[in-house]
Amino acid sequence: MSEWTDQTDWGDQTEDDLVLIPYHEPKAFHRSLRFITDDYERFLSKTEEFREQNDIKNCSQWQFQVDGQKVHTIYTSSQSGTPDEWSNSDEEINEYLNGIFEDREINFVLLVDTIFLSITDDIPDESMRLYKKFDLESLAEVVRNVQWRQPVPEVATQLLSEFICQHPMPNTNHRSGISILGRYLRTFDEDIELPKTGVDDEWHDWAEDYILSSKRHLTLRRKAGLLRYAHSLGVDAVQRKEGIIINLNSELENLQRPDAFQYYTQQHRNATQPFVDHLLERSDATHLRNITDDGKRAFLDRIATDYSFDEASETPAINEK
DSSP states (O other), rough: OOOOOOOSSSBBBBBBSEEEEESETTTTTEEEEEESSOOHHHHHHHHHHHHHHEEHHHHEEEEETTTTTTEEEEEEEOOOOOHHHSSSHHHHHHHHHTSSSSSTHHHHHHHHHHHHHHHHHOOGGGGGGSSSSOOOHHHHHHHHHHOSSSSSHHHHHHHHHHHHHHSSSSSHHHHHHHHHHHHHHTTOOOTTTOOOOOTTEOOOOOHHHHHHHHHHHHHHHSSSSHHHHHHHHTTEEEOOSSSSSEEHHHHHHHHTSSHHHHHHHHHHHHHHHHHHHHHHHHHGGGGGGBBBBBOOHHHHTTTTTOOOOOOGGSSSOOOOO
């Protein structure tokens, strides 16, 4: 993982002649780029606005030299939750969930809850950072947006991609998504066991390629407008904390699309499909390619009674941000 300690290192040209700025705040990776401008007064005004927003935990200001001009940036982090916050009293949880989910959809929430807690139990408290609150509403969108009753690999691809794109968890979204994928596949064959996607703090190469591609598409999907404007100020590329460099010059045409959000959603799904196929091959589960999914209701019914299984063993203990 790259370490950024000196803001004067940024805004200069790279070996590829790219003017580069960080997407995550150099000294606090949990904060990401939220605002950029070359107007200092606008910069000060926006900083005060962010500091008054309840959903923002904190923000920081950075200035970079871009083509000889000062560019002002604001990095923010959202209010974080905790695993304990997820587990309030049964009465409070039920009242809240019943206002969001249909009866069977609650089964999916309980599945995700079990997966998340089993993963976080394996991560030391001092290394477990939660970057935002749980987004329960988006969990409902996951199962509602999947087009069920298609070949199992297609539904599996949509389920994984939709979960990651919705990004409902305060951390471990990719690991949780892969575990959910494994549970979905086992509703058709209980003997399927997904291969480990990593060891200790590292993803295996075959899995890492997908994870990095996924995070790249997520950044472009969520921040198309911001990145498009950054490019207009002379920024050629941004770099995520994992070292992923996103070249805005090569992405500019797509960033300018009126449907950029939908475009990158589809790009993420396209990248997920070969990863799911690879998982099927590594799991000796290619026979599922010949099976047609039998619907959302069937899936939710099958997971209704098994909330105690341990999914964490399928994914590496990585402190994913």
